[in-house]
Amino acid sequence: MASPAPTLFATAPTSRDSDELVTGEAVALSVRPAGFLLRALSGVIDFAASVVVLLCVEIPLAVFGEGLDQAISTALTVVALVLGVLVFPIVMEVATHGRSLGRLAVGARIVRDDGGAAGVRHAFIRALSGVVEVFSTLGGLAVIVALLNPRSKRIGDLLAGTYAQHERMPRLRPSAIALPPALIGWAQVADVAALPDPLARRISSFLEHQAKLSPAARHGLSTQLAREASAFVHPLPNVDPVTLLHAVSAVRREREFRALDAEARRLAALTPTLARRPNGFPER
Numbered sequence: 001m002a003s004p005a006p007t008l009f010a011t012a013p014t015s016r017d018s019d020e021l022v023t024g025e026a027v028a029l030s031v032r033p034a035g036f037l038l039r040a041l042s043g044v045i046d047f048a049a050s051v052v053v054l055l056c057v058e059i060p061l062a063v064f065g066e067g068l069d070q071a072i073s074t075a076l077t078v079v080a081l082v083l084g085v086l087v088f089p090i091v092m093e094v095a096t097h098g099r100s101l102g103r104l105a106v107g108a109r110i111v112r113d114d115g116g117a118a119g120v121r122h123a124f125i126r127a128l129s130g131v132v133e134v135f136s137t138l139g140g141l142a143v144i145v146a147l148l149n150p151r152s153k154r155i156g157d158l159l160a161g162t163y164a165q166h167e168r169m170p171r172l173r174p175s176a177i178a179l180p181p182a183l184i185g186w187a188q189v190a191d192v193a194a195l196p197d198p199l200a201r202r203i204s205s206f207l208e209h210q211a212k213l214s215p216a217a218r219h220g221l222s223t224q225l226a227r228e229a230s231a232f233v234h235p236l237p238n239v240d241p242v243t244l245l246h247a248v249s250a251v252r253r254e255r256e257f258r259a260l261d262a263e264a265r266r267l268a269a270l271t272p273t274l275a276r277r278p279n280g281f282p283e284r
Contacts, residue, residue, distance in 0.1 A: 033151040034164035038106045093118070179246070
């Protein structure tokens with residue numbers, strides 16, 4: 001089998017996911033900010049909801065407020081505007097813990113930059129800035145700022161220290177990645193435990209979609225991924241990049257499955273002990 005020299009992967013840089021969040025306990029969390037299109041769709045839905053609320057207040061005023069004084073009518077109109085463009089978004093976001101009608105539709109939630117839950121202060125800042133960037137400019141200013149931000153933040157998010165996190169997970173599908181027969185012996189002694197989760201997901205995604213790529217793109221991506229993965233694989237087999245990626249992914253998946261299965265069996269064995277009352281403890 002023709003294979004590149006092992007030195008091809010020897011100087012792999014350590015990769016870090018750009019969406020990786022490090023908590024105060026130095027635990028890395030992989031989060032997915034909602035993309036621009038999802039944020040735009042949720043923004044349109046929320047804008048329409050605010051307009052509906054505004055109309056629900058304005059129409060009764062127009063019908064029953066003909067005999068009212070001009071100053072009272074103007075004041076009621078201002079109150080209706082405040083309810084539609086400011087109070088409603090704040091109440092909706094706080095009541096749904098960072099969601100809204102639009103974000104419920106696209107599977108997103110507003111969280112702080114450190115991953116924590118957003119509060120009333122964050123909702124107020126975002127709603128107040130939304131009066132200018134969403135309602136005054138019909139969303140034009142928010143679109144421009146979101147396009148220039150890697151997390152698709154609008155001005156309200158920048159001021160409040162928040163962003164939209166995508167929470168809807170794709171449907172799980174069974175993996176068809178198998179261990180190459182030539183590397184069965186290598187798999188018995190291989191160490192792939194240090195492979196970062198973001199890199200492992202990129203490898204799995206490549207292996208799943210490689211058949212749709214052109215030969216040049218497949219070769220370039222496989223070489224790049226193999227170079228990154230080689231820093232976390234010991235010993236490094238002398239195989240081509242695609243074979244290496246198949247082997248690493250298959251070994252990692254099999255060992256994670258065995259670990260989860262062993263943990264489930266241990267918990268099942270402890271269940272009778274945990275559910276039993278202490279010896280001599282009275283039944284109440």
